[in-house]
C-alpha cells in the first residue's frame with residue numbers, strides 16, 4: 001500500500017521538491033482511514049496533498065506519510081440543488097458538472113487547476129466567488145475517525161479554513177455544496193468570460209503554484225511588486241512573472257530553494273519600500 005522514498009516533484013504544478021518517506025494514494029474512505037491510522041500507530045507525521053497546484057515542496061522532501069487525495073478518489077453526484085463530491089474531484093470537472101445540471105455557484109472555479117480537498121482547505125476563490133459560502137458540510141478523517149462538520153464549524157475566511165488550524169491533521173474526504181438553479185446559457189457565459197480573463201492576465205504558459213502571496217489589506221500584490229521594480233527578477237529557475245507579478249513561474253531548471261529565496265527577497269523589498277507584509281498564499285511543505 002505504501003511506497004517508500006517516493007518522488008513528489010511531478011505531483012505538483014511547480015515540479016520541484018524532494019521525496020516522501022511513505023506515500024499512498026487512497027481510492028476509498030477505508031484506505032484513507034487506514035493510512036491515517038498507520039501514521040498514528042507509527043508516530044509518523046502525516047501530510048495531505050491534492051493535485052499539488054498550490055504547493056512548494058522543499059528540496060529535502062517530506063518526512064513521514066504523505067497521503068495524496070486525487071483522481072482515484074473522485075466521485076460526484078447531484079441531488080436536487082446539492083452537489084456531493086469526494087475531494088479527489090477536480091474543481092474544473094465539478095464546475096462543468098454543475099453547468100450540466102443547470103446549477104450556478106461554481107462558475108468561478110472553472111479555471112482553478114486543483115481539487116476539491118485543496119479548495120476546501122484553502123477556501124479557494126476567484127473573481128468574487130469562493131468555495132466556503134457554498135459548503136453545506138464536509139466529511140473528514142481525523143485521528144483515524146470519520147467525522148462530519150457543518151459549515152458553521154469551518155471558520156472560512158479569505159484563503160483560510162479551520163483545517164489550517166487543526167493540530168491533528170484532517171483529511172477532508174467529501175464536501176456537500178449547495179448551488180442555485182440557473183439557465184445553462186447564463187452559467188456558460190459567465191464561465192467563458194472568467195476563463196477569458198484568466199487566460200489574458202495569468203502566465204498559464206509557465207509552471208506556477210498560482211498567486212504567490214495573499215492579498216494584504218488595501219493593496220493588490222501584483223501592482224505592489226511591479227512598483228517595487230521586481231517584475232522579471234530571477235533566482236535560478238524561479239522568476240517573478242513578467243505577465244503578472246503576483247505569480248512566480250518556473251522558467252527552466254529550478255530548485256525549491258530558488259523559489260524560497262525569491263519569495264524572501266520580495267517580502268523584504270516590499271516591507272522596506274512600502275511597510276507591507278506579504279504572507280505566502282502557497283503552502284510550503286517539507287524540509288530543506
Ligand SMILES: Cc1cc2nc3c(=O)[nH]c(=O)nc-3n(C[C@H](O)[C@H](O)[C@H](O)COP(=O)(O)OP(=O)(O)OC[C@H]3O[C@@H](n4cnc5c(N)ncnc54)[C@H](O)[C@@H]3O)c2cc1C
Pocket residue numbers: 013047048049050051052053054055069087111112113114115116117118119120121122123124125126163170171172173202204208209210211283
Ligand atoms: C495557474 C494557477 C491558477 C490558480 N488560480 C487560483 C485561483 O484563482 N484561486 C485560488 O483560490 N487558487 C488558485 N490556484 C491555487 C490552487 O489551484 C487552489 O488553491 C486549489 O484549490 C488547490 O487544490 P490542490 O488539489 O492542488 O491542493 P494542493 O496544492 O495539493 O494542497 C493545498 C493545501 O490543501 C491541503 N489539502 C489538499 N487536499 C486536502 C484534503 N483532501 N484534506 C485536507 N487537506 C488537503 C494541502 O495539505 C495543502 O496545504 C491556482 C493555481 C495555479 C497553478
